[in-house]
Amino acid sequence: MSGTTTSETVDQHLDHGYTTDKDAYLRRLKRIEGQVRGIARMVDEDKYCIDILTQVAAINKALHALSLGLIEDHIAHCVVGAAAESDKAGDPEIVQAKVKEATDAIGRLLR
Numbered sequence: 001m002s003g004t005t006t007s008e009t010v011d012q013h014l015d016h017g018y019t020t021d022k023d024a025y026l027r028r029l030k031r032i033e034g035q036v037r038g039i040a041r042m043v044d045e046d047k048y049c050i051d052i053l054t055q056v057a058a059i060n061k062a063l064h065a066l067s068l069g070l071i072e073d074h075i076a077h078c079v080v081g082a083a084a085e086s087d088k089a090g091d092p093e094i095v096q097a098k099v100k101e102a103t104d105a106i107g108r109l110l111r
Contacts, residue, residue, distance in 0.1 A: 018073045028066050035059050067109050074102055 018025055039055050082098035 016073075016078070018070055021069070021073065025066065025069070028062065032059055032062050032066070035062070064109075071102065071106060071109075074098075074105070078102075 035055060036059060039052055039059070042052050042055065079095065079098045079102060082095045086092055086094040
């Protein structure tokens with residue numbers, strides 16, 4: 001497969017890990033979206049800065065929880081699937097690419 005990376009090859013054979021929880025993720029995102037609109041309204045109405053910061057902290061916590069769920073789904077589904085594919089193909093780079101993706105994503109979350 002010229003022009004196709006190992007990661008793309010694995011992705012072609014697997015659904016995304018969050019697929020079974022997609023509706024729950026969408027509900028959480030809608031709640032977070034509502035919280036963000038609420039903060040905009042608070043700013044527009046000149047609410048107390050500490051109250052706004054409290055709401056920002058709640059959004060950050062909600063986003064972190066969502067992120068951890070996605071990381072868990074990625075490891076449980078995508079990395080495990082890549083390990084099976086790697087064994088079948090005899091190509092350890094397949095699983096190494098998925099592990100690196102997860103590690104890089106975790107690194108971005110920690111910045």
